[in-house]
Amino acid sequence: MSADVxxxxxxxxxxxxxxxILQGVDLTLRRGETHALMGPNGSGKSTLANVIxxxxxxxxxxxxxxxxxxxxxxLAPEERAKLGVFLAFQYPVAVPGVSVAxxxxxxxxxxxxxxxxxxxxxxxxxxxxxxxxxxxxAFLDRGLNEGFSGGEKKRLxxxxxxxxxxxxxxxxxxxxxxxxxxxxxxAAGVNRLRGPDLTLLVITHYERLLKLIEPDxxxxxxxxxxxxxxxxxxxxxxxxxxxxxxxxxxxxxxx
Amino acid sequence: MHTLEPTGFDLARFDAAALARLSAGExxxxxxxxxxxxxxxxxxxxxxxxxxxxxxxxGKLFPCAAFALAAPLRASGAPPTADWHEDFDxxxxxxxxxxxxxxxxxxxxxxxxxxxxxxxxxxxxxxxRKFAALGQAFWTAGFFIRARAGAPVRLLVNWRFAAGGKLHxxxxxxxxxPDAHLTLVERFQGLxxxxxxxxxxxxxxxALAVIGAHEFHVGAGATLERVALHEWHAATICIAEDAAVxxxxxxxxxxxxxxxxRAVKLTAGCDxxxxxxxxxxxGLYFADGTQHVDQRTLQRHSSPDTxxxxxxxxxxxxxxxxxxxxxxxxxxxxxxxxxxxxxxNLVLNEGAxxxxxxxxxxxxxxxxxxxxxxxxxxxxEQIFYLRARGIPEAAARHLxxxxxxEEVIGKVSHAGVQERLRAAVAQKMETLS
Numbered sequence: 001m002s003a004d005v006x007x008x009x010x011x012x013x014x015x016x017x018x019x020x021i022l023q024g025v026d027l028t029l030r031r032g033e034t035h036a037l038m039g040p041n042g043s044g045k046s047t048l049a050n051v052i053x054x055x056x057x058x059x060x061x062x063x064x065x066x067x068x069x070x071x072x073x074x075l076a077p078e079e080r081a082k083l084g085v086f087l088a089f090q091y092p093v094a095v096p097g098v099s100v101a102x103x104x105x106x107x108x109x110x111x112x113x114x115x116x117x118x119x120x121x122x123x124x125x126x127x128x129x130x131x132x133x134x135x136x137x138a139f140l141d142r143g144l145n146e147g148f149s150g151g152e153k154k155r156l157x158x159x160x161x162x163x164x165x166x167x168x169x170x171x172x173x174x175x176x177x178x179x180x181x182x183x184x185x186x187a188a189g190v191n192r193l194r195g196p197d198l199t200l201l202v203i204t205h206y207e208r209l210l211k212l213i214e215p216d217x218x219x220x221x222x223x224x225x226x227x228x229x230x231x232x233x234x235x236x237x238x239x240x241x242x243x244x245x246x247x248x249x250x251x252x253x254x255x
Numbered sequence: 256m257h258t259l260e261p262t263g264f265d266l267a268r269f270d271a272a273a274l275a276r277l278s279a280g281e282x283x284x285x286x287x288x289x290x291x292x293x294x295x296x297x298x299x300x301x302x303x304x305x306x307x308x309x310x311x312x313x314g315k316l317f318p319c320a321a322f323a324l325a326a327p328l329r330a331s332g333a334p335p336t337a338d339w340h341e342d343f344d345x346x347x348x349x350x351x352x353x354x355x356x357x358x359x360x361x362x363x364x365x366x367x368x369x370x371x372x373x374x375x376x377x378x379x380x381x382x383x384r385k386f387a388a389l390g391q392a393f394w395t396a397g398f399f400i401r402a403r404a405g406a407p408v409r410l411l412v413n414w415r416f417a418a419g420g421k422l423h424x425x426x427x428x429x430x431x432x433p434d435a436h437l438t439l440v441e442r443f444q445g446l447x448x449x450x451x452x453x454x455x456x457x458x459x460x461x462a463l464a465v466i467g468a469h470e471f472h473v474g475a476g477a478t479l480e481r482v483a484l485h486e487w488h489a490a491t492i493c494i495a496e497d498a499a500v501x502x503x504x505x506x507x508x509x510x511x512x513x514x515x516x517r518a519v520k521l522t523a524g525c526d527x528x529x530x531x532x533x534x535x536x537x538g539l540y541f542a543d544g545t546q547h548v549d550q551r552t553l554q555r556h557s558s559p560d561t562x563x564x565x566x567x568x569x570x571x572x573x574x575x576x577x578x579x580x581x582x583x584x585x586x587x588x589x590x591x592x593x594x595x596x597x598x599x600n601l602v603l604n605e606g607a608x609x610x611x612x613x614x615x616x617x618x619x620x621x622x623x624x625x626x627x628x629x630x631x632x633x634x635x636e637q638i639f640y641l642r643a644r645g646i647p648e649a650a651a652r653h654l655x656x657x658x659x660x661e662e663v664i665g666k667v668s669h670a671g672v673q674e675r676l677r678a679a680v681a682q683k684m685e686t687l688s
Contacts (some may be wrong), residue, residue, distance in 0.1 A: 053643050056635070081645035089643075093636045097658025103644075106654065110645030143658075160644065 006031040006068065006199040007168050013062035014044075014051050021047045023224035024063065029168075032196040036210050036235070037203045039221035040243050045203045046090060048221070049172035052201075053087040054080050067168060081111055086166030088157040090173040094145040100156065101126075101140040104163060111164050129162045133189050150177030158189035165193065170201045175209040187212030207239040220246050264301050264314035269389060277324060277393060285369045292391035299385045311578045311610060312549040316518040317492050322422035322464040325395045328354045328367070339671045343411040343440070349396050349425070351417045351446065362405035362435065368397025368426060375399060376430055376472045379498040384522065387496035390468025394426035400439075402429075402477075407436035409669075417446040418462030418490055425467045433474040433502075439481045440672055445488035445515070463487070467495035473505040475529065480508045482667055486679065487515035489544065496522040503529025503558075510667050513540040513548050514679045524553035527561035538567030539663040539676065541683040542575035542607075549578040556585040556592045556622075565596040568663050570656060571607035572687060580612045583626060585619045592622035600630040601659060603687065653684050 007029040014022035021044045029035050039045050051058045052065060054077040065072045072080050095103070104126055108115070115122050127137060133155045145153050154174055161169055171190065175183055190213050194200070202213055210218075218235055220228040220243070228234070228246045237245055274293050278286040302309040331353035335346040344360035358365050366374075378391070402408055416423045431437045445463055465487075473479045479499070487493060493516050501507045513519055525534040534554065542548045554563035569577045579598045600609035611628040633655050641651035657680055664676045 053639075055639055076648065077639060077642035078645050078647050078651075081643055087643055089640065093634070093640045095637050095640070095655065095658060097661035098654060103641075106641075106646055106650075107644035110647070110650075164644070 004031045005029070006033075007201075008066040009048075009063070010066065011063035012048075012051070012060065012065060014047055015059045015061050016047060016057060020061070021058075021224055022051070025221070025224070025226055027201075027219065027226065029199050029201065031199055033217065034194065034200040034202060034213065034215045035217045035219060036215035037201060037219050037221055038205065038238065039227075043221045044224045045221055046172055049087055049090070049170050049203055052080075052170055053077055053085065078110065081164075084167035086161050086164055086169045088154075088161060088169065088171045088174050090176065092145050092153045092157055094143065094148070096143040096146045098144045099141055100144055103144045104160065107160060108163050126159075126163065129159055132192065133159055133162075134185055135159060151179065151182035154178060154182065154186055155189070158186050162189060162193055165197075167197065168199050168201070169193070170203070172203050173205060174202075175204055175206055183209065184212065207235050210235050222246065263303060264317065265320040266301055266385075266389070268320050269296070269393060273324065274392060277327065277395070281327070281369055284372055288372050289392045292388055295383060296385065296388035296392050299383065299388055302385055308551060308580060311576070312518070312520050312547070316547055317464075317494055317520065319422055319464050319466065319492070319494075322420055324393065325416075325421045325423045326352050327369075328352060328396045331355050338675075339440075339669070340411060342669065342671060343409045345408065345410045347398060347410070347412045348415075349413060350415050351419075351421075352395075354396070360408040360410075362403040363408045363410065363437070364399075364401040364403070365410075366399045368394060368399050368428065371399030371428075374401070375428055379470050379472070379500045379524075379526070382468070382470060382496070382498040382524070384496050386466055386494050387468040387498065387522075390424055390426050390466055390496065393424050393466075394468070395424045397426040398428075400427060400429045400437075402431045402435040402437035404432055404434040407438065409438040410440070412439065412441045414441065414443045415446050416444075416463055416465065418488060420462060422464040422466065425465065425469075427469045429469070429471045429479070431471070431473045431477040431479045431505075434476045435474065436478045437480070438668065439479065440484070440669060441482065442484045442486065443493070444486045445491050462490035463492070465491065465493040465495070467493070467497070469495070469497040471497070471499035471507065473499060473501040473507050473532075475502045476504045477502070478506045478508075480668060482510045482669070482672055483512065484672065484675065485511075485513040485515055485519060485521075487517075487519070489515065489517055489546075491516045492518045494520045496524075498524040498526075499534070500526045500528050501532040501534055504531040505529065506532070507534045508537075508666065509535070510537045510539070510663065511550070512538070512676055512679070513542075513550070514683065516546065516548070518547040520549045522551045522553070524555065525563065526555040526557050527563050528557045530558055530560040532558065533562040534564070535666070536563070536565040536567075537663050537666045538569070538579075539660055540567075540569040540577060541660075541680060542569070542571045542577050543573045543683055544575060545573070546575040548575070551580040552582070552596075554581070554583045554594055554596065556583075556589040556594060558586075559588065559590045559592065561589065562593045563595070566663060567598045568660060569599070569609060570601040570603060570659070570683075571609050572603040572683070574606050576608045576610075578610045578612070579628075580614070581626065582614045582616060583624060584616045585622055585624065587618040589619045590621040592619065592624065594622065594624040596626035598628045599659075600628075601656065602630060602632055603656075649688050652687065653681075656680065656684055656687075
């Protein structure tokens with residue numbers, strides 16, 4: 001194993017209830033790389049995202065999840081977050097009664113410790129990122145995700161990523177439900193953080209996001225396995241030919 | 256000693272002789288006023304376990320007969336001592352069997368009840384309930400409060416009773432005159448911390464009993480904001496039956512918060528009785544240990560074009576039990592009524608229990624009336640979301656419980672009371688993992 005491997009899934013097998021969803025997934029992400037993960041509905045993309053973060057509903061029945069060579073499997077979600085794993089949720093849940101400001105402060109303190117700049121310094125940093133993501137300041141006083149539109153929720157997810165500065169970011173269909181303007185803002189937010197210190201796994205249905213966040217590698221998940229891995233050029237092929245192209249490539253018996 | 260029927264209330268000791276003993280030394284008019292209420296009390300049936308309302312709160316949880324009736328209040332002249340008193344225009348401090356009164360408000364009258372009988376408004380009709388009538392006859396700590404039109408006034412009433420085996424009976428008759436505006440915060444506390452040990456012997460362990468009967472008359476165009484904060488220690492039993500009537504264009508905002516007490520049975524009834532009248536009833540309760548918290552609300556619409564909105568939110572943990580019963584009543588002809596009732600309960604562990612029993616009695620059409628109830632534990636997706644942001648599970652649960660109560664806490668206007676409510680919620684969560 002090369003020393004710069006940041007994140008690795010090894011023969012990962014996952015059940016949700018009685019249903020086996022991931023049937024042995026292998027993925028290797030080197031430090032600073034951006035990988036796109038695509039696949040048809042029901043292929044297990046969201047399961048993969050949730051299990052990386054440690055969602056209690058999913059049971060790992062085999063294989064391993066390695067971050068900096070360390071297994072995440074025995075760790076609680078909060079411990080994974082503190083190590084630098086971040087999941088941008090597909091459907092961020094509303095938490096009425098917890099203001100955005102209070103939540104952001106609690107999250108940043110939990111992951112990065114209390115800031116030396118005090119509450120004023122913290123808010124200054126938040127406001128700067130909010131401005132970049134075109135989120136109005138009034139959001140700070142609103143209940144977390146309460147009554148937010150789809151685009152507002154996704155922008156808030158990216159705001160959290162910018163504040164928490166994770167080493168590994170997993171974006172679970174961050175583009176779903178976004179119009180083209182919101183998509184551009186969200187992608188700009190993600191790109192703002194890209195660099196050698198951020199490894200990204202971008203899960204999406206649509207090529208349009210991958211035109212804005214250009215991946216180094218593309219993987220296609222089908223029936224709980226990686227059915228195809230390729231370079232960035234494969235995005236175009238997929239766009240032209242759809243998943244049938246993969247089925248033709250790898251043979252119907254696999255998928 | 257008394258032998259108790261296992262599920263009944265033993266109220267035999269509240270007889271005419273006891274009333275005469277209590278009233279000895281009071282003017283004759285007071286005894287005759289008490290006697291009129293006593294007549295009503297005697298005519299009403301004793302609550303029994305077969306009554307739906309009392310099914311969960313049998314008399315054995317409320318052994319009032321084991322307590323000696325407190326003596327009527329006497330003035331102490333002590334300065335106000337409580338938190339927040341500087342924020343209020345007037346403060347009544349009741350400490351066990353004494354009281355002190357401080358009133359800087361020009362538009363507020365406060366009188367000991369015995370001195371105010373001639374000024375009392377006619378009773379609230381739906382107050383014809385057994386314990387309300389008992390409180391009207393046997394009150395030991397009574398005040399008449401009258402807010403007159405003018406600048407809004409704020410009154411703080413501290414009820415503090417020692418855990419000395421006495422039965423105290425507080426009673427307020429509050430008249431908010433037309434176009435007046437009164438904020439009333441009542442804080443109920445025990446003077447010492449009682450035992451929190453789990454015992455089946457309620458009678459031996461209970462150290463303080465309180466039966467209350469408050470009455471509120473909100474005049475035309477007047478506003479009453481009332482907060483009742485029950486912070487009893489763990490060895491208190493409390494029954495209170497409060498009633499309000501709101502005249503045309505008047506508004507009553509009630510927030511009832513229950514944290515303390517071994518067994519608590521509260522009734523809050525509000526009649527929006529004049530066109531344009533509105534009532535907003537809110538509740539917050541958090542029970543732990545073996546606490547028993549039973550609350551009943553009545554939203555009565557005796558007039559057309561009236562509004563009542565209710566939101567009661569509770570949490571139970573350990574082996575505690577909460578009961579909420581809500582009734583919306585719309586009288587015949589009460590059209591264009593807007594009534595809403597919602598009760599939510601958080602059941603934080605197996606073994607704790609929350610019963611929710613909403614009901615409607617509608618005798619009119621052309622109204623908007625809805626009620627609902629939701630009971631369950633915290634949402635695991637919310638917990639996961641917070642944990643995914645680095646917040647440990649226990650802290651995530653605490654944050655969500657605090658957030659759950661914010662909706663009700665936000666209805667209180669006084670910042671100090673809000674902080675106290677948050678602190679009381681936090682205290683209840685201290686040992687919660």
